Amino acid sequence: MTALKARGTMTRRELLSRSAAAGAAFVVGTGWVAGSNAAWAMEVAHLKPETMATLIQMARDIYPHDHVPTEFYAVAVKGYDAEDKAAAVEAGIAALDAAAQGKGHAGYLAMGWERDRVDVLRGMEDSAFFQTIRGGLVTGLYNQKAVWPLFGYEGESFSQGGYIDRGFNDINWL
Amino acid sequence: MAAPFELTDDSVVVIIGTGAGGGVLANELAQRGVSVVALEAGGRYFPEDYINDEWESFGQLAWLDTRTTSGDWRVAKDFSGLPAWIVKAVGGTTIHWAGASLRFQDHEWKAATTYGPVQGANLLDWPIDAAEMAPWYDLAETKLGVTRTGDRAGLPGNNNYLVFEKGAKALGYTEVHTGRMAINSADYDDRLACQQTGFCFQGCKWGAKWSAAYTDIPRGEATGNLEVRERCHAASVLHNDAGKVTGVEYFDAEGNLQFQAARAVCVAGNSFESPRLLLNSASSMFPDGLANSSGQVGRNYMRHMTGSVYGVFDKPVRMWRGTTMAGIIQDEARHDPSRGFVGGYELETLALGLPFMAAFLDPGGWGREFTTALDMYENMAGMWIVGEDMPQETNRVTLNHDVKDQYGLPVPNVHFSDHPNDVAMRNHAYARGKAVYEAVGATRTFPTPPYPSTHNLGTNRMSENPRDGVVNKWGQTHDIANLFVSDGSVFTTGAAENPTLTIVALAIRQADHIAGEISRGNL
Numbered sequence: 254m255t256a257l258k259a260r261g262t263m264t265r266r267e268l269l270s271r272s273a274a275a276g277a278a279f280v281v282g283t284g285w286v287a288g289s290n291a292a293w294a295m296e297v298a299h300l301k302p303e304t305m306a307t308l309i310q311m312a313r314d315i316y317p318h319d320h321v322p323t324e325f326y327a328v329a330v331k332g333y334d335a336e337d338k339a340a341a342v343e344a345g346i347a348a349l350d351a352a353a354q355g356k357g358h359a360g361y362l363a364m365g366w367e368r369d370r371v372d373v374l375r376g377m378e379d380s381a382f383f384q385t386i387r388g389g390l391v392t393g394l395y396n397q398k399a400v401w402p403l404f405g406y407e408g409e410s411f412s413q414g415g416y417i418d419r420g421f422n423d424i425n426w427l
Numbered sequence: 428m429a430a431p432f433e434l435t436d437d438s439v440v441v442i443i444g445t446g447a448g449g450g451v452l453a454n455e456l457a458q459r460g461v462s463v464v465a466l467e468a469g470g471r472y473f474p475e476d477y478i479n480d481e482w483e484s485f486g487q488l489a490w491l492d493t494r495t496t497s498g499d500w501r502v503a504k505d506f507s508g509l510p511a512w513i514v515k516a517v518g519g520t521t522i523h524w525a526g527a528s529l530r531f532q533d534h535e536w537k538a539a540t541t542y543g544p545v546q547g548a549n550l551l552d553w554p555i556d557a558a559e560m561a562p563w564y565d566l567a568e569t570k571l572g573v574t575r576t577g578d579r580a581g582l583p584g585n586n587n588y589l590v591f592e593k594g595a596k597a598l599g600y601t602e603v604h605t606g607r608m609a610i611n612s613a614d615y616d617d618r619l620a621c622q623q624t625g626f627c628f629q630g631c632k633w634g635a636k637w638s639a640a641y642t643d644i645p646r647g648e649a650t651g652n653l654e655v656r657e658r659c660h661a662a663s664v665l666h667n668d669a670g671k672v673t674g675v676e677y678f679d680a681e682g683n684l685q686f687q688a689a690r691a692v693c694v695a696g697n698s699f700e701s702p703r704l705l706l707n708s709a710s711s712m713f714p715d716g717l718a719n720s721s722g723q724v725g726r727n728y729m730r731h732m733t734g735s736v737y738g739v740f741d742k743p744v745r746m747w748r749g750t751t752m753a754g755i756i757q758d759e760a761r762h763d764p765s766r767g768f769v770g771g772y773e774l775e776t777l778a779l780g781l782p783f784m785a786a787f788l789d790p791g792g793w794g795r796e797f798t799t800a801l802d803m804y805e806n807m808a809g810m811w812i813v814g815e816d817m818p819q820e821t822n823r824v825t826l827n828h829d830v831k832d833q834y835g836l837p838v839p840n841v842h843f844s845d846h847p848n849d850v851a852m853r854n855h856a857y858a859r860g861k862a863v864y865e866a867v868g869a870t871r872t873f874p875t876p877p878y879p880s881t882h883n884l885g886t887n888r889m890s891e892n893p894r895d896g897v898v899n900k901w902g903q904t905h906d907i908a909n910l911f912v913s914d915g916s917v918f919t920t921g922a923a924e925n926p927t928l929t930i931v932a933l934a935i936r937q938a939d940h941i942a943g944e945i946s947r948g949n950l
Contacts, residue, residue, distance in 0.1 A: 315793045318802060371794060387793055395785035395801075396482050405805030406747065406781040409479035411632045415624030416585075421749035424586040426742045427593050427867065 276362030278323060279306035286327075293324035295331065299339035304346045307361050308333060308386070311349065314370045315387050316394055318403075325400050329393035330386070345382030352376055432464050432654050437688035439464045440941065441675050442695055443661045443704065446519020447930040448914035449695030450639030451570075453655070454647035455938030461945060462652050464687055465644075466659040466677050468696075469515035472522070473641055477630030481783045484629035488522060490515040494699065495827050498844040501876045505790035510841040512879040513697060517657055518640025520697070520881070521927070522630045525752035526610040526637070527775060528573040529924035530564050533557035534762055535770075535815070538920040541762060542769040547846055548817035549727055553919040554891040554900040560932060567932040571609035571637040572616055580612045581605045582621060585749025587776045590740070590808040594863035595756045595774075602757035606775065609637040609927075610750060616642070625778070627751035659685075662836060663708040664692050664717055664910065672717070672910045678834050691941065691950055693902075695913040695934075698728060698883035702824045702916060703839040705887070705897075718887070718904035718912075723897050725825055727818035728841065729885040729921040732849045734812045735777060735875040736857060737788065738864030739803040746778040746808050754810075759859060760923045768851040771923045772814025774860060779809065787878050800873060808864060812856040813882070815923045817846035824886050882926050884918040901940045902933065909950060913937055 272280040272287070280289050281302035286309070287294035297305045312326040333342045350360040352373045358364045361373065377383050394400065401408055410416055432439050439462045442449045453465045469490075478484040489512060496503035496510045503510075514520045534541045536557055539550040568576040575581045582605045584592060595603040610627070611620045621635040634641055647653035658680035665686070666672045674688040694701045702725035706716040716724050754776030761771050779787060781804055789797055822844065826837040845853075857874040864872050890896025893905035902917050904910045915930050922929075944950040 316798050317795055318798050320802070387791075391786050392482060392782070396782045401781055404781050404801065405743070405745070407745075408780070409626065410624050410748070411479050411626070415622035415633075416748040417621075417623040420745070421585045421623035422583060422589060424589050424744060427589055 275303050275306040276310060277365070278310065279362070281306055288323050292322065293327060295327050297334045299336050300334050300342060304343055305330075305334060307346045307349065308342060310362055310370070311346075311374070311386060312390055312394070314367060314374060316390055317367065321400060321403055325394060325397060328397060329390055332389075332393070341382065345380075345386070348377065348380075348382070349373060432462060434685060434687050436462070437674065438462055438690055439687070440691045440693060441466065441687055441689040442693045442913065443675065444519060444695035444697065444700070444914060445517050445639060445644060445655060446514070446695065446697065446914065447521050447524070447639065447927045448934045449693065450518055450521065450643050451931050451934040452693060452695065452913045452938050453653050454639075454643035455935050456942060457647035457650045457652035459938065459942035460652060461942050463647070463654070464689075465653065465655045466661050466675065466687070467517050467655055467657050468660045469517060469658065471517040471640075471657050472630065474630065474632045474634045477522070477632050479624070479626040479629055479632065481629065481780045484626075488514045488516055488630065492832055493830060493838045495830055495838060495840045496842070497840060498822070498842045500843045500845065501790070502879055503843070506879050509879045510843075511697075511699060511883050512881050513883065516640065517644060517655060518638050521638040522640050523628050524881075524927055525627055525925070526608045527752050527755070527925040528568065528571055528607050528609045528928040529773070531557065531560070531922040531924055531929060532760065535920065535922035536560070538770070538815070545769055545817060545848060547819060548848065549820045550818060551888070551890060551895055551919050554889055563932040563936040564928065566935050567928055570935070571928065571931065572611055572618070573607050573609050573928070574612045575604065575607045579615070582608055582610060582612045582750055582753040583623075584754065585623060586744050587746035587749070587778055587808050588754035590738075590744055590867055591754050591756070591776050591810060591863065594866040597866035598859075598862055600756050600758045604755060605753040606755045608750070608753050610753065611635045618642075621750055623749040625747050625749060625751060660834060661696065661704055662834060664694070664704065665708070666710065666712065666717070666907070670712060670907060672907055682834075690945070691909040691911065693911040693913045693941075697914055698886045698916040699824055699839045699841060701912055701914055702886040703826065706826050707836055718897050718906045718910055720906050721894055721896060723888060723895070725886050726820045726823045727885040727888050728822040728824055728843060728883070729816050729818055729918065730843060730877075730880040731882040731884070731921055732772060732812070732814040732816040732852050732856075733877040733882075734853050734857060735809060735878075736812070736860030736864065737807050737809045737873040737875060738861070738867075738869035739800065739871040740806045740808065740867070740869055743805045744808045745805060747780055751778055752776055752811070756863070759856070766855055768848045768855065770815035770848070770852065772812055772852055772856050773923055774856065774863070775811045775813060777809045777811035788873060788875055790876070800871070803871075810860055810863070812853065812860065813923065813925060814852050814856065815921050816849045818885055818888070818920060819844075819846055882915070882921070884915045884921050884926060887912045887916040889917045889919045902937045911937065911941070
């Protein structure tokens with residue numbers, strides 16, 4: 254999480270003054286990508302910032318949860334910004350953009366409707382790249398402790414003495 | 428603590444594995460004055476070490492040595508290197524198990540006779556029956572402190588159970604309760620009562636659930652007759668020219684090959700490692716592996732017919748709170764071929780945390796069909812299906828000579844395909860599970876495929892006739908008098924019930940037999 258800067262470290266105006274839009278959800282600059290709401294920003298050292306922005310959108314399109322802010326998806330794929338992984342990711346995202354272009358769009362991020370992006374993903378569902386990203390997200394996204402409360406999941410309870418006095422049988426609608 | 432036994436001490440019984448079979452056998456022999464060396468491939472963890480976090484705990488406890496898979500089961504596609512979710516630690520899978528402790532139904536000891544011929548199934552009657560096992564079940568239930576046996580009360584029902592119970596009763600099911608569980612409903616045997624913490628599968632941090640890790644094994648060690656050697660991986664069982672086993676070669680914690688002499692050897696490494704060890708022990712006298720004159724070593728692998736049903740409701744359930752599996756419907760466990768299959772199944776409550784739900788609800792699934800399910804995680808209830816699967820000769824553990832483990836030994840390949848009876852039973856159970864939840868107002872249900880196997884049975888099966896199996900009614904191999912098998916691999920058929928109680932009962936019975944044979948001078 255260290256590479257993700259908290260909301261408020263940069264104003265939206267500052268962000269936009271130093272950057273270019275990448276799709277509607279992202280802005281990118283030299284060596285960084287951020288949410289266009291300025292809620293988060295992430296440094297990228299090995300991937301092109303546009304590539305990381307596309308990868309984050311791809312992650313959201315694979316496992317879309319509308320109540321989960323994009324920064325959790327950014328954390329989930331942050332590990333791909335690594336020297337030994339960058340070439341494969343650049344190639345995979347290039348293929349994604351090429352597939353989008355084949356359907357008459359400027360690129361993956363330029364497709365405004367999720368269903369159009371999902372069509373592209375379905376077309377590459379069996380590729381090693383897609384399966385690597387999808388498989389990695391199962392733990393990369395859902396095993397973030399910070400994401401658990403957004404699903405109501407409470408995690409461990411031993412430190413609070415379990416649920417014996419805290420609602421293990423508190424269902425009230427049956 | 429036991430004083431270490433010498434490597435050359437051939438008066439000891441060597442037990443390989445310390446789970447429900449080996450761990451109990453080790454203590455029961457030690458209590459009867461028999462000297463025991465137990466070799467355990469894993470390390471030692473106590474309740475204070477257990478981690479209530481699904482993936483972290485998995486990394487701590489799971490057996491992750493390389494294995495390969497084949498066959499048409501979905502596990503071979505989605506979890507190709509992980510055919511089973513079992514534990515590598517002192518105490519084995521008794522750390523992870525849910526605690527469900529059910530006796531076989533009487534007819535399940537005689538599946539071949541009861542069910543008659545089933546095409547493609549290698550059914551066989553056990554060489555023992557319900558009457559013979561009853562006193563050993565009594566001892567096992569007392570040891571484990573099973574609820575709803577003896578004078579022990581049942582556990583209270585959690586939210587997940589209350590949804591399940593209401594649906595079950597609406598359908599007219601009558602055998603519905605919070606289970607017979609080796610989880611204390613009140614303090615028992617120096618172990619606390621259940622605190623409804625969840626995470627039963629990650630090791631009980633209260634010690635409320637029975638595990639050999641903190642009961643049988645330390646009690647055996649306290650006698651001075653049991654030495655447990657941790658992080659010691661058995662490589663092969665050796666024998667002499669007379670065809671008797673002489674001891675076990677193993678890799679110690681430093682990776683050095685050692686040889687422990689033995690009066691007798693008991694293999695209890697679970698249904699993958701036990702046949703693997705016998706096959707890896709092949710010699711010029713036994714070219715097909717030890718105890719394999721029948722050709723049945725590794726065959727008839729069973730994993731129970733399993734699956735899960737999750738239901739989503741319009742209000743919260745919070746199924747993860749409380750005991751993970753304290754809830755059962757037993758009405759479908761009977762043998763009633765009018766349903767379109769032989770044998771029966773149990774429905775048991777089950778909850779997964781969000782991380783494991785994401786991994787197991789629909790492995791490989793993605794997109795909104797998948798994520799809208801997880802969005803409703805807080806409103807989900809869950810149940811597990813466990814039923815009798817058909818033994819098939821072609822479902823088997825073999826050595827994969829193309830893939831070697833960290834010791835250079837061929838890894839086990841696990842081949843499994845469902846029998847048509849398994850498929851028919853699963854489809855019936857999916858429909859009943861869905862009906863249970865819809866009777867309480869479920870808005871959506873999920874027939875979830877089997878997870879990597881937790882019940883691994885049958886690869887060294889027990890038989891009356893040496894031609895049909897690997898061991899006799901005492902777990903003694905037909906071929907070699909001082910070589911025994913002491914785990915779930917001896918199961919002739921699987922029955923519908925969770926197997927641990929039966930493994931424990933068989934281990935107590937086997938200990939009594941081995942100690943008797945030693946005192947009679949026969950071993």
